[in-house]
Amino acid sequence: MSDAQTHIANVLIDRIEIRGYDLVDELIGKHSYTEMVFFLLRDRFPTPAETKALDAVLVTLMEHGLTPSALIARLAAHSVPSEVQVAMTAGLVTVGNVFAGTMEDCARLLKLGVASGEPAADYCERLVRDYRERRAPVPGFGHPHHKPDDPRTPRLLDIARESGLAGRYVEFLLTLSAVVDRIYQKHLTINATGMIGALLLEMGFEPDIMRGLAVISRAGGLLAHVQEEQQTDSVRALRKAARDSIPYVAPEPKKHR
Template sequence: MKTHIAGSDATSIRLRGRDLVEELIGKHGFTEVLYLLTCGRLPTPGEARVLDACLVTLMDHGWTPTSLIARLAYDSAPGQAQVGIAAGLLAVGDVFAGTMDGCARLLAEGIDKSDKVAWCREVVQAHRTLRKPIPGFGHPFHKPDDPRPPRLFRVAAECGVQGHHIALLRALGEAVDAGYGRHLTINATGAIAALLLEIGMPVSIMRGIAVVSRSGGLAGHLVEEQQTHAAREIWRITDEHIPYEDPPA
């Protein structure tokens, strides 16, 4: 068994066949090298810009489970930034920040269907029958529309991506609205799923991309936590508003 990701000896470090010191440091940005490690090659300038836009989009969203958990964990282990960040990242999942992989699986399934309109209707009906949310649609705060997807789609267009997965996502959005009888926004993770598919990112690592992105936002929260100690206020408010009571007899 061998690894093609990275290796080192006494005088050099190599990543995916490239010398870290001579070929990457100072010549390629973080986003480009992330693409290199996950996709096996350096991205085109357009691909790098699309991936960078996705990373920026999910970096932070204010008070969410990821930021709350990170701050509370850091308050329990002050000075251990890795504890707070790791704890917060465990909340990236099927509800918050991590639904792009579910949406991407749907789009990857539907992209080769000959009748995409019929496929979209079938997807909506199947999810309605099972009472399951359709990944990539809806948002608890951004209504009627999430402001991030239109900007992401513009970036993709400016970068010259083919747009087939984006078109399928929009068609699915029309089927969602028709099937539910009301408008459900394409959310940021849905748009990111389409964009990452457009640039060849494996579906299996897309939630990992969310983790990479959100870790940057959590670093910011921990810097602020060091200054404000908001976790103690969160604890106090929780204690005041969710009091203990003995269970009913």
Template sequence: MDNDTTYLCTTDETSVTIRGKDLVTELVGHLTYTEMVFFLLRGRVPTPPETRVLDACLVILMEHGLTLNTLVARFVASAVPDQMQVAMGASLMTIGDTFMGTMEGCARILQAGVAADGDPRAYCAEVVAKHRAEKKAVPGFGHRFHKPDDPRSPRLFEIAEQAGAAGPHIAMLRILAEEVDRVAGRHLTINATGAIGAAFSDIGFKPEVMRGLAVVSRSGGLVAHIAEERESGSARLIEKLAKQNVQYRDPPAE
């Protein structure tokens, strides 16, 4: 597209037009939040199966408990209590390759495999061998807490199957999982971000927008954490525990 053109939105004195539709008469009251996210990104209203899968993914990503991401939000909210957006922004800046980045990496592997249109097992074996040679984990597998399986992944696959939206990328992920287990000599769970990368791929999202969708979802959860922090003051407790348990020592001589 031309760099002097936008297809997203325009406004005048009496109307707001978004991707060719009037906000007031065609979108408000007609599309859900999930459908509107899809519509803005893709330029069309999603089908019911696409909506169901996207909505499930956004729900899964919204809340993960007291993690480093949410603790950042709580600490900043405690330091800057009247500016919720500052605490949200600080937390969202921690989303990257360590947290939720595996979704994008897994999706790239799956989409490349589906596009290659060859033997999926041979492709997956090559992917696993390459990661093993580089001493890297295959993105989308393993979890620190959920063992032997991440309970969110099979539920997402179930929803996609019920909706008729489980396609070649979820199928490819399952083959990849078999190869990961075979080479590792033990079972490694398909984690939620791997499952979401496959589900997003099956409803047509490109890997480069997936991290943004994670940010969209996580923002809702952060509002709840920050609101709770204002009531509980848990960040102060964590600060107190750190002072009690992290001991100062003189640095060792060089």
């Protein structure tokens, strides 16, 4: 007999229970979607400050224009127009360590740095020099479009401070930022996902599930792209642009023996 258990939910004939709360009488209409995400993951309801901060994270990650996830969702919507979920899923599988889901790598650095007990400046000095010697990007820094600063980052930092969540991880990230600029001898912005990684750590989320928060946030934005694609069929223009900008070049003729 299996010893496996779940503490998340139970469905009965006349009742649905979620982590000990009655869905109908205690949750629906009394708690927001953001609060429920926090509750399901942390097994407690968030404070008002945590709700504000997590909501800011979800709003930040929801939409960023015609990124690969949006383009792929539109292509799928064009190819399988009757299956909204297929298009959304296609876009969501691109959330990873290049787009949208990069906060977890930065969060791991911050968590290790804080746990080391070493002075932040010394730890960051050694860390950044190692990344530079390896010519590897420091997770959470730099952005291909937003220069000199990612405009989302200062707002997230303000929310962290307003919510009383600018604790040891946020402070470590700011120390790391100063060291990055000094060693690289130029300003590299803390990008939005870097700040999000620090903020989620302050709320007690583990790095390994942070990408999942990016997925549930980006799903909302992708649904909007799928809806717009249904209305405008804009993928036709994307396909034409691909044909026009990527010419076919015939290979060299093969030599026959």
